[in-house]
Amino acid sequence: MTRNADPGTPGEGDPAADREGGPSDGDGATAPAGDDSPRPRRRRRVLKWTAAVLALLITGSAGAGYLYYRHLNDNLRKDPLNLGDNKIAAPTPNAAGQTPLNILLIGSDARDTKENQQLGGARETFGSTPLADVQMLVHLSADRSNMSVVSMPRDTLVQIPKCTDPEDGTVYPASNGRVMTNQSLGHGGPGCAVATWQELTGIHIDHFVMVDFAGVVSMADAVGGVPVCVDKNIHSRDSRGHGSGLKLEKGTTYIKGEQALQWLRTRYGFEDGSDLARAKAQHMYMNAMVRQLRENATLSSPNKLRRLAEKATTALTVDPGLDTVKKLYDLSNELRKVEPKRITMTTMPNRYVGSRVEPTEDAEQLFRLVREDIALDGRDAEEKPAVEDAPEEPAAPDDEIAVRVLNGTRTDTLAPAAGRAGTVAGLLKEKGFTDATADTVGVTREKRTVVHYPSADLEGDARRVAEVLGIPSDAVKRSTEVSGVTLVVGADWREGDTYRAPEKDDTTPESAQPLNGADDSACMEVNPAFSW
Secondary structure (H helix, E strand, C coil), X not given: CXXXXXXXXXXXXXXHHHCCCCCEXXXXXXXXXXXXXXXXXXXXXXXXXXXXXXXXXXXXXCCCCHHHHHHHHHHCEECXXXXXXXXXXXXXXXXXXXXXXXXXXXXXXXXXXXXXXXXXCCHHHCCCCCCEEEEEEEXXXXXXXXXXXXXXXXXXXXXXXXXXXXXXXXXXXXXXXXXXXXXXXXCCCHHHHXXXXXXHHCCCCCEXXXXXXXXXXXXXXXXXXXXXXXXXXXXXXXXCCCCCCCEECCEEEEECHHHHHHHHHCCCCECCCCHHHHHHHHHHHHHHHHHHHHHCHHHHCHHHHHHHHHHHHHHEEECHHHCCHHHHHHHHHHHHCCCHHHEEEEECCEEEECCEEEECXXXXXXXHHHHCCCCXXXXXXXXXXXXXXXXXXXXXXXXXXXEEEEECCCCCCCCCCCCHHHHHHHHHHHCXXXXXXXEXXXXXXXXXXXXXXXXXXXXHHHHHHHHHHCCCHHHEEECCCCCCCEEEECCXXXXXXXXXCCCCCCCCXXXXXXXXXXXXXCCECECHXXXX
């Protein structure tokens, strides 16, 4: 992987993140002069995310002896999972001992080979620092009944945390202000993209899978074609030459290779020409591809599986937890347990800031649903809530419970609320928790107030603290990152002596544009101006 030894970080709107000194329209053309639309310009970043999912679903199926197995393992490139300093506690197992899985899929625009350069465009960017132009979080529920996918626009403005390059020790300081999220890959590798996602969402990420341009195209060809639908003939090309060049007849067409690349790049000609329309087309493609993989009998051919495994493993960079074909195969088996009808594709709700975007309040709602392992298709609401088990040991007397209180009220836009740890620690003392202390040294952030405990013998104590303060029981979580009962005052309790838990709303925001994986009737609306 090409690494950038310069730790400097471009600020908001910096053209370095757009490769060619200016924003691209995402179809390979620079936006025309006089175009005042606030839409973010996206560049060529095509099948990367679909290829990563494909790799997870089929890699490991074509083993042919130990030597070949080792060969496939050697094909895989490996990088550390998290290059940041802050860690997010893993979710608490459910009653059956199951935990959800969160996998970050990264599409790199690396142009480190002639093949990648040809596919990725601009020669002047050959060998330059790669960008994470496609980022999608795959959430597999603890009981393996459903899957949620959240994609983040590449030009989302975020704070990139401090990251350390594992190869040469270069320290990339935290970004000075908000920058485009795709720059995180150049701060030491995919582990910095993981760190950035965790900082933004509060979601614990278990694995990452990264794929480049060349791997995307070769693996898409290996699938044998994916069915897509348009409601009119389409030719994505305007009078000034803008557009992907996609040309399809009305109805359903099986696409692969260059045509599939064009489909996933197309903005001109789909609906209103916005990136929202392009994201909808991408989600349709991904859902159709998953259905094809589940139904396509040709994948039972050993030779085709062997070729597919070869292409998949050479295209991927993974974390140490997925560093063998066996581990990838085990993960693919977990993913296969979910029926398409329980897969929900979404895009992070966002609003424009100039030509960039930022998360909205609906985005936090979406992140919370993922953090709490709530299905985005709404079917969890039909199930009866689980009965809460009693802790292994009852709580100690209040005056014997040691509680460490941290101020986690800092957000992306607000500084920490001054003195909150001391205020809440004092409140606990008034309520009889005489061993409550404020930790004014520890630095953390939590969107929601939580009570952590390290081991089963302290669960009763943690629940008692939450009960006295009116904190819901689902905010009491086991964590290996603490040594005793630890109350983190979150951004939802920046003032006052009484905690008011936010009203629970477990519906997926409409602004996330949810698309069900079993919807095979979806058809892209074509703008009549691009029909023929």
